[in-house]
Structures are given as structure tokens and as C-alpha cells.
Amino acid sequence: MAVQRITGALRSYPWVLATLGALIVVILLELSGQQQLAQLIASVFALGTAAWTSVGMVRDLMRGHWGIDILAVTAIVSTVVVGEYLAALVVCLMLTGGEALEDYAARRAKKDLSALLERAPRVAHLLQANGSVQDVPLEQVQPGDRLLVRPAEVVPVDGTLAAGADGLDVAADFDESSLTGESLPVTRSSGDAVLSGSLNGQQAVTVIATATAEHSQYARILALVKDAAESQAPMVRLADRYAVPFTLVAYLIGGLAWWFSGDPVRFAEVLVVATPCPLLIAAPVAFMGGMSRAAKNGVIVKSGGIIETLGSVQTAAFDKTGTLTYGRPELLAVRPDPAAGLGEDELLRLAASAEQYSVHVLADSIRTGAEARGLVLATSDDAREEATNGVIATLEGRTVIVGKHAYVRAHTTELTQAELQPGESAVYVGVDGVFAGTLILSDRLRGNASATLRELDRLGVHRTLMLTGDAQTTARHIAAQAGITQVEAELLPQDKVRLVGEVQPRPVMMVGDGVNDVPVLAVADVGVAMGARGSTAASESADVVILTDDISRAAVAVSVGQRTLAVAKQSIWVGIALSLVLMGVAAFGVIPAIVGALFQEVVDVVAILNALRAMRAGRGELKDFSSLADPELESIREAAGT
Known part of the structure; x- marks a missing residue:
């Protein structure tokens, strides 16, 4: 042999x-x-x-x-x-x-990069109505299909874990280490989401597909990994300095x-x-090793050139919502304007109906708040969103506008500025050209955001700043909690691009997660996308994609880059x-x-x-990045039995 x-x-x-x-x-x-x-x-x-x-x-x-x-x-x-x-x-x-x-x-x-590609499934075991199993090409799987995942097999598409044949709850372990860098198996119960690309444990389970293979998380990760594995390290640049x-x-x-x-x-x-x-030879081997190590820790670096730049980062800029914060704002209050004549529920129903046509993270929170009150949302055939500003929709014959203060003020009369407590955000609502009221929301700083900023400072990234479209008071409150001194708030996407282009010292790393971050991620020296819940567009425009909903991996990326360089x-x-x-x-x-x-x-x-x-980790480098873990996410894992 x-x-x-x-x-x-x-x-x-x-x-x-x-x-x-x-x-x-x-x-x-x-x-x-x-x-x-x-x-x-x-x-x-x-x-x-x-x-x-x-x-x-x-x-x-x-x-x-x-x-x-x-x-x-x-x-x-x-x-x-x-x-x-x-x-x-x-x-x-x-x-x-x-x-x-x-x-x-x-x-x-x-x-570690190759392992993800080699284990990619080619077929799915489709459960028929009569109980038989048919192997079908992965491309034929549709949402709603029931799939059998045998022991030690890779979950082929995103789905939810189905209950047992007798209707009883099922609990199963899945190894997500190749996707998230989490070394311990996670336990999922009936109805829980199961990530494509995770490795099933020791029992056969049934998974109900929620996405096609093309639109599953694993397919997107594989595309990123393939690009990274095929990229060439910048040996022409590095070796020629000495040649x-x-x-x-x-x-x-x-x-x-x-x-x-x-x-x-x-x-x-x-x-x-x-x-x-x-x-x-030596440098490309080192760069590929660094990319592999990053992938093992849930960070996909798209090329050897990016590893080199990561190792030299001097400034780090962060988006706020969904990056420094959890990106899950809670609806705290609904404040109708008396002049508009709308009650709380009607104001919230109209706002949530319009927000169905928005991709902003606050839109999800408003819709969730309306659903919690049992409100039935209206639909619109004429709705449009202006990124980072708001959305306008025609609902039941009325024109509803939802968004930022300046945006709604430009389309309504006599808008009243909301009084906010530190950490709160306001979404303004107008109906038929009249200011109708305000929705108050609040988002929390991630539990490990401060630790991540301290680690970056230890790594030599001493200048950090927040770039956000949110209100000044909210942005400063979150920045103070995180330990960021420079705050630029109420920005449009083009403002973020300009500021990242001007900031010194360089190279500059920008960390973001949403569609509105796509331009600035593309122009930063290193664009880092929080890809676990962020948009596909953000992941595609970024140089580095974090596969877990964990901001500490930004520090991991810099640490691995410095070691590799x-x-x-x-x-x-x-x-x-x-x-x-x-x-x-x-x-x-x-x-x-x-x-x-x-x-x-x-x-x-x-x-x-x-x-x-x-x-391998070097002397003085964090060997176990678990010290930067988010305590809230860890408690969720413990509650799930991981």
C-alpha cells in the first residue's frame, strides 16, 4: 500500500x-x-x-x-x-x-478546510409516505421533506428534529465542531433547528427539511471554504520582499x-x-496552516492574503446592532400620538405589517411583538424599503411609514422626538402623512463584547470605534459598556464607508452582520461578517466569515493572523x-x-x-479561546443539556 x-x-x-x-x-x-x-x-x-x-x-x-x-x-x-x-x-x-x-x-x-469539503453529503435519505426510504440527489430535497439521518451521518440540509413515531419527544446529539468550532456535542430536542453539516450522533433521527440544499447553511459554508482552500497565499508579495x-x-x-x-x-x-x-515554500505553508486553524475555531478566512493582513491589523471598527449587541431587541413600549387617534394595538399592527417588508433586525422584533399580542397583520402590494432608513407600505388603503426619526419626519407633520432611557431605541411611525406614534425597543450588549475588546487591545489593536446608524444616546450607552471611546452614530452606509476609508492607523478591520454593512465590509482592509445569523450578502462581501454568533471570534481571527504571519x-x-x-x-x-x-x-x-x-498556538497566545466565550450563550447550551 x-x-x-x-x-x-x-x-x-x-x-x-x-x-x-x-x-x-x-x-x-x-x-x-x-x-x-x-x-x-x-x-x-x-x-x-x-x-x-x-x-x-x-x-x-x-x-x-x-x-x-x-x-x-x-x-x-x-x-x-x-x-x-x-x-x-x-x-x-x-x-x-x-x-x-x-x-x-x-x-x-x-x-481542517479539506475535511469540510470531503464530508459534504451527495444524497439524502427521503422518507416516503409508506415508510420506505429512497436515496435522492441532494438537489431534489424540498422544504417539508422528511429525511432519515443515520448514525454518524452528516445532516444534508437545514431542518428541524422530528418527533418519534409515537409522537414522543426525541433528543439527539450532534457534533457541530466543523461548523462552529464548538468541541462538545450539542443536544437537540424535537422541534429544535438542526444545522446542515452537523454530524449526527449514535442514533438514527428524522429531520424535516426547512430549506433546499442550495439555501442551507452548509452549502454557503462549503462555498466559502472552497474559495479559501483554492486561494493562493500572497507569496509573491511576502517572499519577493527578500528575493x-x-x-x-x-x-x-x-x-x-x-x-x-x-x-x-x-x-x-x-x-x-x-x-x-x-x-x-515556507510562507504559503504557514498561511494555509493558519487558515486551517482559523476554520477549526469557526472562522473562515478567504485567502492567505487576508491572513497576512489580519496579522497586521491596527484598528478595529464595529457595527452595533447584531454585532456588539445580540441583535434581538425587545419591544418595551408602544406610544401612540394622541393626535393620530390610534390605539396601541392598531399602531403596532400597522407598523408590524409594514415591517414585514423590511430586512432590518428591528423589524423582526416589531413583528414578534405584534404576534405576541395576537395581532393579525395586513399585507401590501406596494411596499418598498430604503436601506437603513425605513419602509413605506400601502396597507388597507393607508400609507404607513416606519423608520428613523429623520426619515419619518421628512414624510409626516409634527413629529415628536421620543424621550429615551440609556440603551433604548425608537422607531417612528407615520400614517397618511401624519405622525402616529413611537415604538420603544432595547438591545443588550453581548456578554463577551468587553472581553473581546480587551483581548484585541492585548493583541495590539489599541484603536476601536463603533459605526452605527442608531441614535447617538443609544450608541454611546452601548459603547461605554463595551469599552469603546470613539462613537459615530446615525450614519448612512456611505458614511461608514467614508469613515473606514479615513481612519488611522491601518490596516482596519470592520466587523458587521447586516445588509447595510455590505459596502463597508467590502472596502475595509479586512471585512469580518458575523455569518451565523447575518445576511448572505454580508458574508459574500466580507474577507472573513464567523460561523458562530460569537463576536469573540473576531479576536480569534486577529490572534491566528498574528501567529501565522x-x-x-x-x-x-x-x-x-x-x-x-x-x-x-x-x-x-x-x-x-x-x-x-x-x-x-x-x-x-x-x-x-x-x-x-x-x-498550533504560540507562546503567549490564547490556546483555549473558551475564556472569551459569551456566558449567556454558554448558559443556553447548558440548559439544552450540552
Whole structure:
């Protein structure tokens, strides 16, 4: 089996196979005394490899990317010229084997990303009316279908856990670790929502589909993961910072060694140990490892370039509703205006009816409040929402406008400003051009928001600010509780974009969750979307998606980014330092070319092994992010029996 894996891997990399074949043939010819033929074969193969590499190098240069393959090409040519043809073949093996070595290390580094893709279900077990089970393609599942999920199977679509055949409640455990980073299984009871992508426990259960596969949570996560897994780390940017000086230093040491010794072999011996694999391989492996570690903690980072930027974040900006707060405002009071002649229930019914056509989080709370009073909502064929401002709808022949103070005031007469307590928000209502009353709501700060801000400060992100469309008094109250000093309130989306573009120091991380955050997430240096309950549009425009309803993962993302960037740079410097030491020794003729080539292979392995450390927490870094957990969410889990 091991032999089959090795041969299969070699077939995937024909240049590696060809180089090994050439090396074996040349060694056999050497042993049989045919040195001239061995030298001819080795020289032709090595020069051919150098020419092939040069073509790719020229293409990179034409795209504006400075590469350092020129060192390897020069090493190959110089060793052939001075007759060190075995060393030339070893350098060729290093050059062609670098891709295979990088692929192996990258596969190991992104195993947590790959695990999500590999476990994606392809079929669903559809329960028929007669009790039989039919396997159908996942795309055919529709809301309302009853699906059998067997033990240790992945839940294929979003759904709710069905009761048992006898109508009794069912309790089942599900492993959501690949989705949320939560290590312990969660217990769901009949009627509870079950996430697609969660792993069923030890008993077969029935799940009633609530969404198609395309619109399920897992499909959206898989799309994000696929983009992240296929993205390339910014090696052109990071490695090229060192490429030109490293190349010049190598040529300088080699040239000086040749000059003082008078022996051109010294030049070849120096360049053999200066081959640049650590610069080409170590950093992308580190970035992929960091992306994998982030995914394991419920954070999808879409590219290696974003991991690099996360590691350098200096400023963090936050939306308020649904980000710093729970995003579940409670309806506290209904205050009709006496002049409008509407009672509390009628005012609330009209407002909730109009809010059916809004996607704002406050709209959900108003509708929930109306449903709690048993009010029957009206429908409209003429409703439109103006994002972040409000909604206008024609209901039962009346024009109803619901939204912010300034928005409703522009469409009504004699609007009265509501008197609010700290932490309260007001939604204003107008009917047929007349101010009709106010709805008072309140949202609470997340239990771990302050701890998240303190952790960001510890990580060096000292400047934080709140950008919100909410009222100034409410925004300042929430910001004071969280520990944010700079507050920008009553903003439109374009105002947020402008402020994020102007704020210093950079890079800037913006954390948000709603449709109104899409523009600012797109323009921030790093846009972070709270994707558990946030909009699909926000997740698609963001660079980082948090899979759980947990703001602390923003600090987790920065922490992982800093660790990854540090390991990537360290791996490059380890490779450079070892190469410089070997170049210095080789300049005195102590290291023969063939030995130097083998030493360089060791340097490559050391640099890659060091890069894989990005998959683990570093010294001084939080190893267990549970210390940032939201106590309210934890108590909910405990109450559910997790």
C-alpha cells in the first residue's frame, strides 16, 4: 500500500520522476566506469531543466513578479560548467521536488478546510409516505421533506428534529465542531433547528427539511471554504520582499569566493547552498496552516492574503446592532400620538405589517411583538424599503411609514422626538402623512463584547470605534459598556464607508452582520461578517466569515493572523540564515558541491517543518479561546443539556 502511494505521488509529478530517473541512470553509469556518458546525460538533463525553469521565470517577470528561481538556474548552469554534474542533478531534484514538497505540506496544513469539503453529503435519505426510504440527489430535497439521518451521518440540509413515531419527544446529539468550532456535542430536542453539516450522533433521527440544499447553511459554508482552500497565499508579495537582496548577497558571496580563490568551482559551491526553496515554500505553508486553524475555531478566512493582513491589523471598527449587541431587541413600549387617534394595538399592527417588508433586525422584533399580542397583520402590494432608513407600505388603503426619526419626519407633520432611557431605541411611525406614534425597543450588549475588546487591545489593536446608524444616546450607552471611546452614530452606509476609508492607523478591520454593512465590509482592509445569523450578502462581501454568533471570534481571527504571519516570517528567516551560514562555509571550499546540494535539501525541510507550527498556538497566545466565550450563550447550551 505504501509503495502504491509513493508511485502514485510520483506519477502526479512527472518532472520529479524524470529527475530521479536521470539521477539513478547517472549513478549507475558512474559505477560502471562510463563517466563521460554519465556527465553528458546529467549535463543535458540539468541544462534542459534550467531552460524550462527560465521560461517560467521570464513569464513571471513579464507579469511584474520578481522571482528568485534565477539562483537555482545559475547554480545548475555553473555546476554543469565546472563539471559538478551530480550536484547539478541534486539541485534539479530540489527544484522539481519543491512543488511536490509544498503540496504535501499544504495538504497537511489545510486538513481542517479539506475535511469540510470531503464530508459534504451527495444524497439524502427521503422518507416516503409508506415508510420506505429512497436515496435522492441532494438537489431534489424540498422544504417539508422528511429525511432519515443515520448514525454518524452528516445532516444534508437545514431542518428541524422530528418527533418519534409515537409522537414522543426525541433528543439527539450532534457534533457541530466543523461548523462552529464548538468541541462538545450539542443536544437537540424535537422541534429544535438542526444545522446542515452537523454530524449526527449514535442514533438514527428524522429531520424535516426547512430549506433546499442550495439555501442551507452548509452549502454557503462549503462555498466559502472552497474559495479559501483554492486561494493562493500572497507569496509573491511576502517572499519577493527578500528575493532581490537575497539573490544579490548570494551572487556577491559567490563572486568574492571565486575572486579570492581563483577557482570558479567556489562560485558554483556557494550558489548550490543558496537555492531559494525556503522563500518559495515556507510562507504559503504557514498561511494555509493558519487558515486551517482559523476554520477549526469557526472562522473562515478567504485567502492567505487576508491572513497576512489580519496579522497586521491596527484598528478595529464595529457595527452595533447584531454585532456588539445580540441583535434581538425587545419591544418595551408602544406610544401612540394622541393626535393620530390610534390605539396601541392598531399602531403596532400597522407598523408590524409594514415591517414585514423590511430586512432590518428591528423589524423582526416589531413583528414578534405584534404576534405576541395576537395581532393579525395586513399585507401590501406596494411596499418598498430604503436601506437603513425605513419602509413605506400601502396597507388597507393607508400609507404607513416606519423608520428613523429623520426619515419619518421628512414624510409626516409634527413629529415628536421620543424621550429615551440609556440603551433604548425608537422607531417612528407615520400614517397618511401624519405622525402616529413611537415604538420603544432595547438591545443588550453581548456578554463577551468587553472581553473581546480587551483581548484585541492585548493583541495590539489599541484603536476601536463603533459605526452605527442608531441614535447617538443609544450608541454611546452601548459603547461605554463595551469599552469603546470613539462613537459615530446615525450614519448612512456611505458614511461608514467614508469613515473606514479615513481612519488611522491601518490596516482596519470592520466587523458587521447586516445588509447595510455590505459596502463597508467590502472596502475595509479586512471585512469580518458575523455569518451565523447575518445576511448572505454580508458574508459574500466580507474577507472573513464567523460561523458562530460569537463576536469573540473576531479576536480569534486577529490572534491566528498574528501567529501565522510571525511563523511565516520566521520560517523565511530560518531558511535565509541557514543558507547564509552554508554560503559562508562554502566560500572557503569546505563544502563540496554535491554535499552542499544535500545540505540545502535539509534547509528546505527545516523551513517547512517550522512553517507548519502555524497550525498550533504560540507562546503567549490564547490556546483555549473558551475564556472569551459569551456566558449567556454558554448558559443556553447548558440548559439544552450540552
